[in-house]
Amino acid sequence: xxxxxxxxxxxxxxxxxxxxxxxxxxxxxxxxxxxxxxxxxxxxxxxxxxxxxxxxxxxxxxxxxxxxxxxxxxxxxxxxxxxxxxxxxxxxxxxxxxxxxxxxxxxxxxxxxxxxxxxxxxxxxxxxxxxxxxxxxxxxxxxxxxxxxxxxxxxxxxxxxxxxxxxxxxxxxxxxxxxxxxxxxxxxxxxxxxxxxxxxxxxxxxxxxxxxxxxxxxxxxxxxxxxxxxxxxxxxxxxxxxxxxxxxxxxxxxxxxxxxxxxxxxxxxxxxxxxxxxxxxxxxxxxxxxxxxxxxxxxxxxxxxxxx
Amino acid sequence: xxxxxxxxxxxxxxxxxxxxxxxxxxxxxxxxxxxxxxxxxxxxxxxxxxxxxxxxxxxxxxxxxxxxxxxxxxxxxxxxxxxxxxxxxxxxxxxxxxxxxxxxxxxxxxxxxxxxxxxxxxxxxxxxxxxxxxxxxxxxxxxxxxxxxxxxxxxxxxxxxxxxxxxxxxxxxxxxxxxxxxxxxxxxxxxxxxxxxxxxxxxxxxxxxxxxxxxxxxxxxxxxxxxxxxxxxxxxxxxxxxxxxx
Numbered sequence: 001x002x003x004x005x006x007x008x009x010x011x012x013x014x015x016x017x018x019x020x021x022x023x024x025x026x027x028x029x030x031x032x033x034x035x036x037x038x039x040x041x042x043x044x045x046x047x048x049x050x051x052x053x054x055x056x057x058x059x060x061x062x063x064x065x066x067x068x069x070x071x072x073x074x075x076x077x078x079x080x081x082x083x084x085x086x087x088x089x090x091x092x093x094x095x096x097x098x099x100x101x102x103x104x105x106x107x108x109x110x111x112x113x114x115x116x117x118x119x120x121x122x123x124x125x126x127x128x129x130x131x132x133x134x135x136x137x138x139x140x141x142x143x144x145x146x147x148x149x150x151x152x153x154x155x156x157x158x159x160x161x162x163x164x165x166x167x168x169x170x171x172x173x174x175x176x177x178x179x180x181x182x183x184x185x186x187x188x189x190x191x192x193x194x195x196x197x198x199x200x201x202x203x204x205x206x207x208x209x210x211x212x213x214x215x216x217x218x219x220x221x222x223x224x225x226x227x228x229x230x231x232x233x234x235x236x237x238x239x240x241x242x243x244x245x246x247x248x249x250x251x252x253x254x255x256x257x258x259x260x261x262x263x264x265x266x267x268x269x270x271x272x273x274x275x276x277x278x279x280x281x282x283x284x285x286x287x288x289x290x291x292x293x294x295x296x297x298x299x300x301x302x303x304x305x306x307x308x
Numbered sequence: 309x310x311x312x313x314x315x316x317x318x319x320x321x322x323x324x325x326x327x328x329x330x331x332x333x334x335x336x337x338x339x340x341x342x343x344x345x346x347x348x349x350x351x352x353x354x355x356x357x358x359x360x361x362x363x364x365x366x367x368x369x370x371x372x373x374x375x376x377x378x379x380x381x382x383x384x385x386x387x388x389x390x391x392x393x394x395x396x397x398x399x400x401x402x403x404x405x406x407x408x409x410x411x412x413x414x415x416x417x418x419x420x421x422x423x424x425x426x427x428x429x430x431x432x433x434x435x436x437x438x439x440x441x442x443x444x445x446x447x448x449x450x451x452x453x454x455x456x457x458x459x460x461x462x463x464x465x466x467x468x469x470x471x472x473x474x475x476x477x478x479x480x481x482x483x484x485x486x487x488x489x490x491x492x493x494x495x496x497x498x499x500x501x502x503x504x505x506x507x508x509x510x511x512x513x514x515x516x517x518x519x520x521x522x523x524x525x526x527x528x529x530x531x532x533x534x535x536x537x538x539x540x541x542x543x544x545x546x547x548x549x550x551x552x553x554x
Contacts, residue, residue: 175410182396182407188358189394194382194411194459 009147011267012260017153017222019259020160024215025236026243026251027164028208034184034246035204036096038107042115043212044233049087050213051220051229052122054080055133062134073136077217084213088206096201115230123227135221156218163214164252167207171248180204235262238288244301253299258284309334309494310355310463315364315374317347317354324350326518327364332463337485337495339505341535342515348498349391351515352465355496356388357381369462383411387456391467391498393448397441401432401451404440408455425454428484446477453484463494470501482508506530 029043040046057076061067067075095114099107137151171177183190183200191197216229223229236255243254266280273279291299310332317325324347332338340348353359355366357378366374373381396404405422412418426433429450435443440451449469456464466485470478478501486508489495499505506512506526514522514535522532529535 175406178399178403178406179410181399185396185398186394188378189390189396190407191358191378192356192382192388192390192394193407193455194379195407196377196379198377 007267008264010149011263013147013149013157014153015260015263016256017150017156017259018263019239019256020157021215021219021222021232021255022236022239022259023252023255024160024163024211024218025233026240026255027167027248028211028215029236030240030246030248030251031204031211032208034248035180036100036201037104038096038111040208041108041111042118042230042233043208044230044236045115045118046084046087046091046209046212046230047216047219047233048227048230049118049122049216050080050084050209051133051216051225052126053083054213054217055131055220055225056126058134069136077214080213080217081210084209085206088209089202091209092202092205096205097198100201119227119230126225126227128227131225133220133225137221152221156222159214159218163211167211176200176203235284238284242288242291242298244298247298247300247302250298250300257299258287261287309336309369310496311367312351312355313365313367315351315354315361315366317350317359318362319350319359324359324518325354325361328515328518328520329364330513330520330523332494332496334494335492336510337489337497337508339497339499339509339512340515341499341502341505341512345517346515347518348515349467350518352388352390352467352496352498356386356465358388358390382459385459385462386465387459387461387463388465389452389456389467389469391471393445393452395440395443395448395451395455397439399440400437401435401440401443402437404451404455405432405458408458411459421458421460425457428457429454446473446480449473449477449481450484453481457488461493463496464488466495466497466499468498468500470499470504478504502535 025043025047028046029040032038032040032043054076057079058072061072061075062069091114095107095110099110135152137155140151141148142151142154143149169177171180179190179195180200180203182193183195183197187197190200219229219232223232235258239254239258240251241254242257243250243252262280262284265283269279269283295301312331313329314327315325315329316323316327328347328351330338330340330351340351342348350359354361354374355368357373357376357380361374364374365372368381368384368386371384373384396407399407402422405425406418409418409421412421431447432451432454435447440448443451453466453469469481469485473481482501482504485495485497489508497505497509506529509526511525512523512529513520514529522529522535524532
């Protein structure tokens with residue numbers, strides 16, 4: 001037990017950190033889905049683009065302009081968020097506006113196409129090789145007794161908590177946040193209140209892009225920078241479904257659960273039993289199916305009551 | 309105040325309005341009557357910008373509005389209470405009213421409007437923190453009207469405000485409408501309660517399959533046989549077998 005514990009504690013923290021990133025991606029497309037009823041299959045690629053853009057800015061600030069370590073990272077983050085605002089506006093203009101009231105299938109194809117195009121464009125510009133992004137924390141760890149926790153993981157968790165809290169306040173306490181909720185519930189009635197529905201949609205896309213970018217910035221130093229890192233977005237899907245699709249707290253809970261399950265299975269099952277080495281890639285889906293068998297609407301999903 | 313000329317609206321390929329022209333003067337309460345599917349709601353939706361007029365012109369307060377988005381039309385001082393109320397079910401009563409006053413940026417104006425609505429509908433104040441979806445039909449209707457009044461509209465469009473309500477609540481809603489009318493709000497009303505609606509209206513239009521058939525004051529319309537037969541329950545008795553042509 002004593003030997004097992006530090007390992008398990010480290011894995012849980014690392015799993016929560018990974019889960020926070022799933023949660024951020026899941027949050028992005030839950031938000032888009034709730035407000036505009038679009039399932040954005042490119043959410044993972046938005047994260048990938050964000051990570052690359054951030055890497056680009058870091059190299060500019062750090063290497064070309066010769067800023068210090070910390071100023072470079074902070075400036076790069078601000079610049080990346082600036083970029084994601086513009087990118088969000090562009091996506092709203094390119095996908096949401098022309099296709100909003102078209103059949104769902106057109107929309108799904110459009111977002112899948114965007115995902116593929118983004119992957120190709122980034123590979124074209126940055127090259128197909130895997131890049132190693134610098135981490136502001138290096139490989140430093142914080143020791144709590146016998147438990148060593150990566151500083152980066154702690155930072156990821158902290159950032160996610162702050163981001164989600166900011167989001168919660170915007171969504172529930174501000175005039176525009178309430179307008180977003182109202183638009184999600186009933187766009188026609190929202191328009192009749194004088195809420196500029198189109199602007200609300202645009203804001204939702206901007207917000208989802210920002211969240212994805214920050215997710216990418218946080219993830220990049222943990223993994224490596226790769227044009228295929230958007231596939232991680234596919235794992236944020238089961239996270240959203242697990243938590244209850246369309247539920248924002250559900251997206252966060254689902255993301256964290258999947259992150260923890262995946263990391264622990266990697267440390268225990270895959271480590272000890274070589275014949276199921278790849279189990280950590282599969283276990284997410286097994287958990288998803290098990291949960292949905294018991295609760296088809298997901299953990300925090302609301303049961304649809306059809307009113308007659 | 310509101311003037312429609314030759315308005316035609318389509319739902320896909322189906323023509324819902326065949327050149328509707330009507331006028332609402334300032335301070336009037338105008339009522340649109342017609343059977344289900346005649347296009348009454350479509351007129352209101354076209355005016356408020358939810359549905360788009362393919363042909364014709366709509367003038368509100370001296371401005372052409374037929375190409376405007378719904379939210380821009382609201383800014384001009386027109387509020388539309390849609391059929392089936394359409395409150396935001398997952399928001400509280402207060403949040404619904406806050407959304408009604410979305411365009412008000414001044415805090416004091418907002419709270420004074422909120423007080424006005426609460427004093428008109430005290431039940432909303434009692435249910436302040438309750439989710440709108442949990443209100444009864446009558447309360448939801450009051451909320452829908454209260455929400456529209458937050459902006460102090462010059463013109464209020466009411467679509468079937470008495471739909472699905474008990475007789476007591478229906479008269480309560482009609483009292484409210486009368487009261488609003490007296491306080492100077494111009495109202496365009498769509499109602500299935502023809503008798504009650506015509507009694508409080510200054511002017512009425514009768515719509516059949518997307519066309520205006522008749523128009524006039526209550527007294528004038530009352531004399532029309534077609535109105536009597538169709539809406540006022542004074543039609544002549546028709547042997548059922550004759551309807552089947554045997």
